[in-house]
Amino acid sequence: MKHVSILVPAGEAVVGSIEGPHKVLSQVNDFLAGAGQAPAFQIELVGLTRDKTFNQGLFTLHAHRTIAEDFRTDLIIIPAPHGDLAEAVALNAPFVPWIRQQHAAGAEVASLCLGAFILAATGLVDGRKCATHWLATQQFAAMYPAVQLVPEQVITDEQGLYSSGGAYSYLNLVLYLIEKYVSRDLAVCCAKVFQIDFGRRSQSPFVIFQGQKDHADAPIKKTQEFIEQHFADKLTVDDLAAVSCLSRRNFERRFKKATSNTVAEYIQRVKIEAAKMSLESSQENVNEVMYSVGYSDTKAFRTLFKRLTGVSPLAYRERYSRKAPALAA
Structure with missing residues (x-):
């Protein structure tokens, strides 16, 4: 039996990302108990x-243990x-040496x-791959190069x-761990009970390109705005x-430093973001959308x-079009 420690963070936290894994992993135990297994x-x-309160006292969580206690765990x-x-x-810095110790x-x-x-x-994870919410990627890259x-x-x-991507995609990681630690059959069963898209491996369709303007280079910001208008x-x-x-030469160097994209990459991302918006809201066919954002090679x-x-x-249109028919009453 694996000992799983779900941290209760200091400061504010997304309570669902504490309760959610607890619920799904507990469901695995319930399935096993129903089959007469440990x-x-x-x-x-x-x-x-x-004890820790969240959301201005709306939720209170009671920890089973604190990191000051002497125990070993298998998964944090x-x-x-x-x-x-x-x-x-900074508020959760006290967890850091404990996590390192447990990992060691x-x-x-x-x-x-x-x-x-x-x-x-x-x-x-220095030198290793790590995912997070796409909204925070620029800050993450700056803090942890x-x-x-x-x-x-x-x-x-x-x-x-x-690691997992943004928001409720953490459930995909929980299913992955269930498959790895227990069995694929139980992971699939949990996916069906909780109605989780078990096969999803990319959060790219959910990304909204926001222009990466969180920098102080005024000439580059001016150029970004020009690109977005033209x-x-x-x-x-x-x-x-x-x-x-x-x-x-100076422009290309400063653009890359400010936006983490080359000029060509930035233009591509702006064009594709415009195409996504058009596919969501207009009735233009794909070729018409392509031409409208400046491409001619299908x-x-x-x-x-x-x-x-x-x-x-x-x-993308089939999934996110705002013109999709409403469900029948």
């Missing part, structure tokens, strides 16, 4: 203190903090959504160090360097769209 998991909440689950992430990492003794560690910030603070951020992935498994035009690096009043457009979103333009 439980697979001993599940405990572990905090810095015994780090739920998602809420609010200022740098502050959350053989425990595996899984972060859920923004819990990746606390996992990264341990240094255990030694970590190999993979913003498109829903699940990472780095030899017993796990994305359908044929834009060259020389033209954009002129907009920024910088030499081409194969190139569809390839780029799928690379950035994880699905084809047509599949």
